[in-house]
Amino acid sequence: MSDVDVQDALGPSPDEAPRPRGPRDAGASIWRLAAHRLRRNPGALLGAAIVLVFVLVALFAPLLAPFGPTELPGRTEIRPTYIPGPSAEYLLGLDRYGGDLLSKLIWGARASLLVGVLSTLLGLVGGSLLGLVAGAFGGWVDTVTMRLVDLMLSVPSLLLAVSIAAVIGQSPTAVVVAIGVVQVPIFARLLRGTMLAQRGQDYVLAARSLGLSRRTVTMSHVLPNSVGPVIVQATLMLATAVIEAAALSFLGLGGGSPTTAEWGRMLTAAQNELEVAPRLALWPGACIAVTALGFTLFGEALREALDPKTRR
C-alpha cells in the first residue's frame, strides 16, 4: 500500500489542500456539497460567468469606458434625421444627444449593480429581521408580524414604488427604497417558514435537552440552518431588482435627465428613435436581459445545489 492510499483511507491531512470531494463523502458540509454540485452544472457556470463579467465591468467602469458618464463627445455629429452608427472612435455608435453608447452602457452597469445590490440588501436585512423576530418568538409576535407582512404583500409593487417616489421625490434613492421595500415581505415569509420547519427537527430537540438556552438554539443552530433558502432567494431577487430598477427608471421614477447613463433611462430616450436607430434600444435592453439571466441561472443552480430535491 502506497502512502497516497493510506492518506486516502485516513482522509486528507490537515496540511494538504482538500481535494474536491464527491457528494457522497460523509461529513462534508452542505455548503461544500453545494459548491461541488455547482461546479458540475453548466447553467451555474454560465450564470456565474455573466455575473462576474457584469460586476467587473461595473467596478472598473472608469478604466473601461472610453468616455465619462455625462460626456457628449459626438455632440456636433448629430443631425435630426441621422445618428452616427458604430465607428472606430465610437464602437457602438452615438445616441441622440451625442453620448457614446458603449460608455453609457458600461456606466449603466455600475448604476444597475448599485441599485440592484443596495435594494436587495435592504429587502434582505429588513425582511430577515422581521422573519427572525416572527420565527424566533412565535405566538402573538408571530401573528402580528405576519399579518403586517401579508398586508405588505397585498400591495402591488409598482404601486408601492410610485407612492414612495411621490413622497421622497424622483431619485435613484427612491428606486432603491421602492424595490427593497417590496422584497421585505418575501424575505420575511421565507426566513420565518424555514425557521419554523427547522424548529421541529430532532437536532433542535437534542440541543434543547442538552440544556442550551432558547436564544442559543435559535441563533446558533436554527438560524444558520435556515439561511440557505434566503441566500438563494437573494440571488434570484438580484435579477428581479435589475429588471425593476430599469423599469422604474424607464418610467422616470429614478429622476435624472434623458442623458443619464442608466439602462432603463436609455430605453426611455430610445423610444423615439426606434425608426432611426433601433440599436439604441437593443443594446441597453440586451444588457438588462443578460444580467437578469445571469443572476437567475446562478440562483436556480444554487437552489438545486443546496436542495437537490427541488431539481426539476
Added chain:
Amino acid sequence: MARLVLQRLALLVPTLVGLSILLFLWVRALPGGPATALLGERATPEAVERINQLYGFDKPLVEQYLTWVGQLLQGNFGTSTRTGVPVLEEFALRFPATIELTVLALVIAVGVGIPLGYVAARHQGRLLDHTTVVVSLLGVTVPVFFLAFLLKWLFAVQLGIFPSAGRQTPSMIATHPTGFYVLDGLVTREWDAAWDALAHLVLPALALGSIPLAIIARITRASVIEVQNADYVRTARAKGLGRPRLRRRVVLRNAMLPVSTTIGLQVGLLLSGAVLTETVFAFNGIGSFLAAAVFNLDYAVLQGFILFIAVVYALANLAVDVSYGLIDPRMRVR
C-alpha cells in the same frame, strides 16, 4: 361555494380599511400638504380652502379620515392636475382599454402557457422540454418593456404587419357605445373597426403576456411532472383507467392547483406591466395615464389608481380561491 365567496368578500373589508388608512397617511405626507397635492402647485387660496372644507383637512385627524373616506365612497377622487378632468371620468374613459389589453394578454399567457408546460412535461428530458425551459427562462428575464420594443421594431417598424401605436387607426370612423373598442365593433357590426382595434391589441398583449406565459409554463411543467409520478396516478393506471381519461381527469386536474394560484398572482404583475407596455405602444389606457401621472406627480390620479389596483388585486385573489373550490372538491368542504 356562495358562503366561501361571501367569507372572502368580508375579509376584503379589513384589507381595504388598512389600505385606506395607509393611503390617507400618504396623502397627508405629500409635499405641500394634501390640498396642494390634490390641486397642483398653482392652486388659488380659494380652491385650497374649498378642498380643505370638502375633505375636512382642517379638522381633527379621525374626522378628517372619515370625511375623506366618505368622499372616496361617493366617487370623489379629486381632479387630475394635468388634464383638469375629474379622476373618475378619466378612469371611466381609459379603464376599458386596459381591461381589453390585460384580458387578451392573460388569454395568450394561459392559452399558450398551460399547453406548453403540459407538453414539455410529457416529453420531459427531451428536446421539446429543454426548449420550453430555455424559452420560459428567457421570458422571465427579458424585461416586458424591452420585449415591447423588440416586437414594435420587428412587426411594426420593419415588417409593418401590425400598427405600432394607439388603440385604433385615427381615421377609422367608429362608434363606441361601451368603450371596449373590439366589443364596440362587434356590437355595432362595424367589422373593420373591430378588426382594426384587435390588430392594435396584438403586439402590446403579446409583450404583456410574455412574462406570465413563461411563469405559467414553468409552473405547469413542474406541477404536471410531479403529479404524473404520484402514487395515485400509478394506482389509477393500474386500475385500468384509459390514458386520455387519466390525463384529463387525474393528472391535469391535480396539476392545476398551483397553476391557478400562479395565474392569480399574475394579475398584479399584468397591471404593473400594462403601465410599461402602454407607454411603449402609446396605448391610451390606465397604464400610460399613470406613467404620465408619475412624471407630473399628479397625486389625485395616483391615489385613485392605488385604490383601484388594490381592489382589482383583492378580487383576483378571490377568484383564485373560488377556482380552488372548483378544481379541488376537498376545498369546498371547509
